[in-house]
Amino acid sequence: MIKVSYHDSVKDVQAKLDTKSADDLNARAPFDRLEWYGLLENSCLATIYACAQQDKTDALLALMQSEGRITPLRNWYASTWRPLAAPGELGDAMIQTIATDLKSRAYRVTLEPVSNEDGCADRIACAFAAAGWRTEVSQCDMNHVIHLKGRDFKEYWAQRPGRLRTT
Numbered sequence: 681m682i683k684v685s686y687h688d689s690v691k692d693v694q695a696k697l698d699t700k701s702a703d704d705l706n707a708r709a710p711f712d713r714l715e716w717y718g719l720l721e722n723s724c725l726a727t728i729y730a731c732a733q734q735d736k737t738d739a740l741l742a743l744m745q746s747e748g749r750i751t752p753l754r755n756w757y758a759s760t761w762r763p764l765a766a767p768g769e770l771g772d773a774m775i776q777t778i779a780t781d782l783k784s785r786a787y788r789v790t791l792e793p794v795s796n797e798d799g800c801a802d803r804i805a806c807a808f809a810a811a812g813w814r815t816e817v818s819q820c821d822m823n824h825v826i827h828l829k830g831r832d833f834k835e836y837w838a839q840r841p842g843r844l845r846t847t
Contacts, residue, residue, distance in 0.1 A: 682777040686785075687729040690718040696731060697738045705740050706766050708798075711758035717742045720753055727753060730782065732765075732774035739765035739774035750786040759821075760795045763804065772807055779811035789813065797825050 687693050693714065697705070707713050721727050726746055732739040741763045742753035752761035763778075765771035782789055789808070794801040796817070805815040828836045 682734045684781040690714050693729045705764035730778045750789045762800045775807040779808045
């Protein structure tokens, strides 16, 4: 059974989830890290960390709450936001369980900006819809992704024309 808990500080999250970094929570970017969220705590009045646990798997949604609405814990430095959850069915179920529980805490949840190059926006929308929320996904930006086709960045960069490498 998936259990949901809420915390108001990174230290509480680390104690509850027995983790010291967001690497343990499938973080993929600098602004997905618990260390970053800790820095944001000082500027946000109502920080909420929604955690889900089952066995030894954890998920986390770093959020803020104001006037009955929930938004991502982020500032203008972060170009995207995402839940920290393992890929696959268990991670999806954890996000859905958090979404179901959030209905008792707020009348509106607006999660933006969420990238969809990796399917994250669709994943969140499916989880929240399954939890009974009305969802809407709309594109507000576009990231250009370079597929390296098995090469590392150094190999890719070496194959670029000289003018592009020095720009």
